[in-house]
Amino acid sequence: MEDLNNANDEIISKDITEKGKTVTVIARPICDDFWELSIRGKGSQFTTWTEWFASPEEAISEGLSAILKEGLQEFYSNPDFEYGF
Numbered sequence: 001m002e003d004l005n006n007a008n009d010e011i012i013s014k015d016i017t018e019k020g021k022t023v024t025v026i027a028r029p030i031c032d033d034f035w036e037l038s039i040r041g042k043g044s045q046f047t048t049w050t051e052w053f054a055s056p057e058e059a060i061s062e063g064l065s066a067i068l069k070e071g072l073q074e075f076y077s078n079p080d081f082e083y084g085f
Contacts, residue, residue: 012056016064018072025063027056035059039067041076 012027024040034052037059041047053059067075 012060014060014064016067016072021072021076023067023072023075025060025067027053027059027063029056037063039063039075045077047075 010029014025016023016025021042026038026040028036028038030036030052033054035054035056035058036052037049039047049059049062053062
């Protein structure tokens with residue numbers, strides 16, 4: 001696991017790598033009090049939560065918990081999109 005990245009002082013991200021595959025957990029501000037959580041997998045495949053979070057730390061923590069529970073592969077590549085490639 002790598003440190004939190006905060007290149008533009010807005011979006012917070014954390015890269016997670018397992019067995020050569022990397023996903024990025026992303027917390028993006030929606031407004032002053034809410035943050036959106038997404039996980040970017042292979043290419044431009046995103047999983048985005050419909051629930052908003054009170055802080056970027058809460059959003060990132062939820063994303064990391066989901067990866068631990070579901071497995072990184074669940075977020076890395078969606079087999080429903082594989083047929084077109």
